[in-house]
Amino acid sequence: MQLRWLNSLQAIDAAEWDALFPPDYPFSRYAFLAALEQGGSVDGGTGWQSQHLTVWQNQRLVAAIPGYLKAHSYGEYLFDWQIAEAYQQLQLPYYPKWIAAIPFTPVTGPRLGFLPGMDRASLLSAITGFLTAELETGKLHSLQWLYPEGDLTQALTEQGFWLRHDVQFLWHNRNYQDFTGYLQRLNSRKRKQILKERAACADLQLVRLLGSKLTAAHWQQVLQCYQATYIKRSGHRGYITAQSFMQMASQLADCIVVFAAFDPAKPQQMLAAALCFQGGNTLYGRYWGALEPNDYLHFELCYYQGIEYCIEHGLAFFDAGAQGEHKLKRGFAPVLRYGAYCFADTPLSAAIQGYFKQEQQHLQHYLQAAEVALPYKTPLE
Numbered sequence: 001m002q003l004r005w006l007n008s009l010q011a012i013d014a015a016e017w018d019a020l021f022p023p024d025y026p027f028s029r030y031a032f033l034a035a036l037e038q039g040g041s042v043d044g045g046t047g048w049q050s051q052h053l054t055v056w057q058n059q060r061l062v063a064a065i066p067g068y069l070k071a072h073s074y075g076e077y078l079f080d081w082q083i084a085e086a087y088q089q090l091q092l093p094y095y096p097k098w099i100a101a102i103p104f105t106p107v108t109g110p111r112l113g114f115l116p117g118m119d120r121a122s123l124l125s126a127i128t129g130f131l132t133a134e135l136e137t138g139k140l141h142s143l144q145w146l147y148p149e150g151d152l153t154q155a156l157t158e159q160g161f162w163l164r165h166d167v168q169f170l171w172h173n174r175n176y177q178d179f180t181g182y183l184q185r186l187n188s189r190k191r192k193q194i195l196k197e198r199a200a201c202a203d204l205q206l207v208r209l210l211g212s213k214l215t216a217a218h219w220q221q222v223l224q225c226y227q228a229t230y231i232k233r234s235g236h237r238g239y240i241t242a243q244s245f246m247q248m249a250s251q252l253a254d255c256i257v258v259f260a261a262f263d264p265a266k267p268q269q270m271l272a273a274a275l276c277f278q279g280g281n282t283l284y285g286r287y288w289g290a291l292e293p294n295d296y297l298h299f300e301l302c303y304y305q306g307i308e309y310c311i312e313h314g315l316a317f318f319d320a321g322a323q324g325e326h327k328l329k330r331g332f333a334p335v336l337r338y339g340a341y342c343f344a345d346t347p348l349s350a351a352i353q354g355y356f357k358q359e360q361q362h363l364q365h366y367l368q369a370a371e372v373a374l375p376y377k378t379p380l381e
Helices: 014-018 030-038 081-089 120-136 150-158 179-184 188-199 216-234 242-251 295-313 325-330 349-372
Strands: 002-006 048-050 052-057 060-065 067-070 097-100 142-146 162-172 205-210 256-263 266-279 282-290 317-319 333-343
Touching (some): 030 242, 052 120, 081 349, 142 150, 162 349, 179 188, 188 325, 216 242, 216 266, 216 282, 295 317
Parallel strands (some): 097 142, 282 317
Antiparallel strands (some): 052 060, 067 097, 142 333, 162 317, 256 266
């Protein structure tokens, strides 16, 4: 086997890459990652440099990891700012670091793809050996796997990586027949609150648009909403460029769903939109935007429309994005997510390992408290 860095997906064929990953997880697909590269959301001066790790056998691609060299810690969501600041205080270099991740997408999923029949344990041993050798050269200062699946996380810890935890919120479909059936599982107070929030949006035209039905005009308005929200919140136009969105529109239409609100007085005017991806038994809420802030409309498009969609299509889960305890109040259950880390040896190594252990304990307590705070009348099975 040979291990090689790949700084652009254009160097290989889409079918070669996609053969390594489950087809029902949209974010490891060649089309999604290539849209970020070719649309300028990564590479260039973004602080994200494509650095995918590939494994070859007799000139055949047999395994790969979507990876990036990072010159900052933005857009990762499993953030390490405190560690970076500690390095800075001791005048130690922290960047570049290498992350195995999907940019701007804190969604758990496959991070190591490989052909059927390959021995994953042997592959992972070769990969971690290669990566730690790179770390020892001083070219990299840390290796970080963000939001890998649980079994891969466990295998990485057995290879010497340190474990981090994160808590996200996931909606589970309990075989609901309709949205009313879901509401009936909630306590009276939360049920009335949700009905009040939905009623506040009743005068708007709420539309569900599948990717194949989205016109160029629709996409321009989705982009306008997305950028308007980022400008107000962060002072920039968002991580995903217009070019990347347009490429996703043409290459990933089969898994895109947009929940949008229009002004009834001006039916062509989109007021807000939530862009989601469907993969397997899960709906993933990814990008939200509105021309004007509106909490009720945010809840309607980002949560309630997605819940209805999952019920209608028999999807088991709705992953509405990272962060946000407001999801808990609407029945999204807390779940543990993971990261696996390896740092070059420094005077901070022991402190970092201790910090991770304290963080795990804190998040375990938080998870338990959040489960108690769920608004269901009876505990979830």
